[in-house]
Amino acid sequence: MASEPVLSIRNLVKRFGGLVAVNDVSLDVFPGEVVALLGDNGAGKSTLIKCVSGVHSPTGGHIIFEGEEVHFSRPIEARDHGIETIYQDLALANNLDVPGNVFLGREVEKSYLGGLLRPLDNKFMLAQTASALASLHAEIPSLEVPIESLSGGQRQAVAIARAVYWQARLMIMDEPTNNLGVPEQHKVLDLIRALRDRGVPVILISHTLPEVFAVSDRLVVMHRGRKVTEKKVGDTNSEEIVQYMVGALDDTRTPAPVA
Amino acid sequence: MDQQVTQPVTKAGFSAPKTRTAGDRLILSLIHVWAWVFLAALILAFVVSVPLVxxxxxxxxxxxxxxxxxxxITPILLLGLGQTFVIISGGIDLSVGWVMSWASVLSALALREAYNAGLPLPLAVAVGFGAAVVGGGMVGLFNGVIIAKLKVPPFIVTLGTSFIVRGMALLFSENTTVIGLPRGVRDYGNEALMYFVRGEGGGFYFLDKPELTGEMLRRMDRIITYPVLLTALVVAVAIFVLRRTKFGRHTYAIGGNREAAIRAGVPVERHIIMLYVMSAATAGIAGFLSMLRFTAGSAVIGDPLLLSSIAAVIIGGVSLFGGSGSVVGTIIGSLIIAVLTTGLVMLNVPSFYQFIVVGAVVILAVLIDQSRGIIKDRIETR
Known part of the structure; x- marks a missing residue:
């Protein structure tokens, strides 16, 4: 594992009025690893992630991305740095086809008559989309149909292909297998592994422990806004993780109480 | 009907491709092109029934x-063009009818003043065109800024501006028709690129009428009048922009998922403002052309056309929920309305029946669009 973390979160605090949603959390993410972020509802996972992706501004602490401290006030600023977030609702336009979504907002144009006529270069965008999907080993029957006719897993593949094509340097995925059938879940986990193999680190938020153990390198558990433990996947098991998730175990408390 | 519908390219992927029979494919393609079929059937029906009746x-x-x-169809089509873009983006523009009236009045006044100030007629006509497009476009800018920046629903904003513009049109025209335009204006609005006399042949001409007299002049047909020509140019640009450019792509994206477009970095607010400016500017062109055609500015010319233009857009398959539709669809929709009304007149059907028929077709169009998804699902899941 490379020594320099891609993302370093230091003592991050986020308050909403009197509520402390994220309390003094520190976390490192290294190149080519999948870090799972676990915790019960309201543990602060999503708030922490939204601070990194530019949706929320942290109340305190530091976010260091690729060696530089960053302050994002809007999601687009995080994206410009290469931090791609795949939300549960995917943020795709269902009426556009696959290349239309992959290149949305960054369309490639041809130029005729000295720039007077600038039609879209659909052929180029289609070819690039096909190769981005191929590099993820994701196959979609027809790329030139509105993506509303695709399955949930295929749409995840489109969202991931978009991030990969635009050189994401950190991928955040919030419950990517929600609302998917079992074969589709496996496909999405394959996509996550394909991302890791390309050296793109992934922060994965999930409630599904078997899937977390299947795909992650490290597990971070949050409880009531605090990070209660951080374990390598080989050093723990789902029973122990559940104890952390419900607050029965807590590494920040000494001595740990007996469950 | 072409039965060889191309099979989608299938690879081993997430799900197995569904097999369809030839009959299924015929039904699926029929419900996609029903408007074409309907238009062809209408024309055929009138060709047969008009000589009989x-x-x-x-x-x-x-x-x-x-x-x-x-x-x-030129005014309906022009009003419908901008409307097509606006509705695809998930909005609506109820002001285009009165914007057309306002532009008609404004361009008549501008043309008259320019001509009286000594400008040659072609330049005065150009001034009238500029006044119509800029005057219309300003209303669109007002609509767009309030809708995009202040987040007021488009239905309400454009309803409000349609009253405002109505007032302005009546005010500027002093509640009467703007007349006193130079006589040559009539030719710009009614002469054509080509003429044709049955049995005598035809040819091209430019503003100066061909050397025809008496009986032959009466029998002369004007093919592609200048308003039709200008409308065709605007339509061609609109088709290109919507189908082939980034602007068109963004229009669909905003209508499909506005939030996704924002997150993808599409300049959504600016885009929406431009859509309403475009819509009002094309309505302005419609006003300018009606001014040429009648050699007068009228403050009441556009209002009755608003609902026809929206009907044309809907018959053409643009979803009022946004995200889908095409300019070609709107052309078909306009043609259906024009063929219907012209044909019914030739059958000596009283004009109020035309409204009833057009209304029924609008509802039929939406029903067909809705059933499209259901039929498709049924075929794919059996």
């Missing part, structure tokens, strides 16, 4: 009648 000397399918239909 009105005497064998009267024919629906003539050069003159086809030109009349083209002239009749």
């Amino acid at each position: 009105s005497g064998s000397s009267v024919s629906f399918f003539t050069v003159r009648n086809s030109q009349n239909i083209l002239v009749a």
Whole structure:
């Protein structure tokens, strides 16, 4: 594992009025690893992630991305740095086809008559989309149909292909297998592994422990806004993780109480 | 009907491709092109029924009648063009009818003043065109800024501006028709690129009428009048922009998922403002052309056309929920309305029946669009 973390979160605090949603959390993410972020509802996972992706501004602490401290006030600023977030609702336009979504907002144009006529270069965008999907080993029957006719897993593949094509340097995925059938879940986990193999680190938020153990390198558990433990996947098991998730175990408390 | 519908390219992927029978494919393609089929059936029905009802000397399918239909659809089509873009983006523009009136009045006043100030007629006509487009576009800018920046629903904003513009049109025209335009204006609005005399041949001409007299002049048909020509140019640009450019792509994206477009970095607010400016500017062109055609500015010319233009857009398959539709669809929709009304007139059907028929077609169009998804699902899941 490379020594320099891609993302370093230091003592991050986020308050909403009197509520402390994220309390003094520190976390490192290294190149080519999948870090799972676990915790019960309201543990602060999503708030922490939204601070990194530019949706929320942290109340305190530091976010260091690729060696530089960053302050994002809007999601687009995080994206410009290469931090791609795949939300549960995917943020795709269902009426556009696959290349239309992959290149949305960054369309490639041809130029005729000295720039007077600038039609879209659909052929180029289609070819690039096909190769981005191929590099993820994701196959979609027809790329030139509105993506509303695709399955949930295929749409995840489109969202991931978009991030990969635009050189994401950190991928955040919030419950990517929600609302998917079992074969589709496996496909999405394959996509996550394909991302890791390309050296793109992934922060994965999930409630599904078997899937977390299947795909992650490290597990971070949050409880009531605090990070209660951080374990390598080989050093723990789902029973122990559940104890952390419900607050029965807590590494920040000494001595740990007996469950 | 072409039965060889191309199979989608299938690879081993997430799900196995569904097999479809030839009959299924025929049904699926029919519900996609039903508007074309309906238009063709309408024309056929009138070609057969008009001579039967009105005497064998009267024919629906003539050069003159086809030109009349083209002239009749230009304003509906122009109002519908901008509306097509706006509705695809998930909005609506109720102000285009009165914007057309306002532009008609404004361009008549501008043309008259320019001509009286000594400008040659072609330049004065150009001034009138500029006044119509800029005057219309300003209303669109007002609509767009309030809708995009202040987040007021488009229905309400454009309803409000349509009253405001109505007031302005009546105010500027002093509640009467703006007349006193130079006589030559009439030629710009009514002369054509080509002429044709049955049995005598035809040819091109430019503003100066061909050397025809008496009986022959009466029999002369004007093919592609200048308003039709200008409308065709605007339509061609609109088709290109919507189908082939980034602007068109973004229009669909905003209508499909506005939030996704924002997150993808599409300049959504600016885009929406431009859509309403475009819509009002094309309505302005419609006003300018009606001014040329009638050699007068009228503050009441556009209002009755608003609902027809929206009907044309809907018949053409643009979803009021945004995200889908095409300019070609709107052309078909406009043609259906024009063919219907012209044909019914030739059958001596009283004009109020036309409204009833057009209304029924609008509802039918939406029903067909809705059933499309259901039929598709049924075929794919059996």
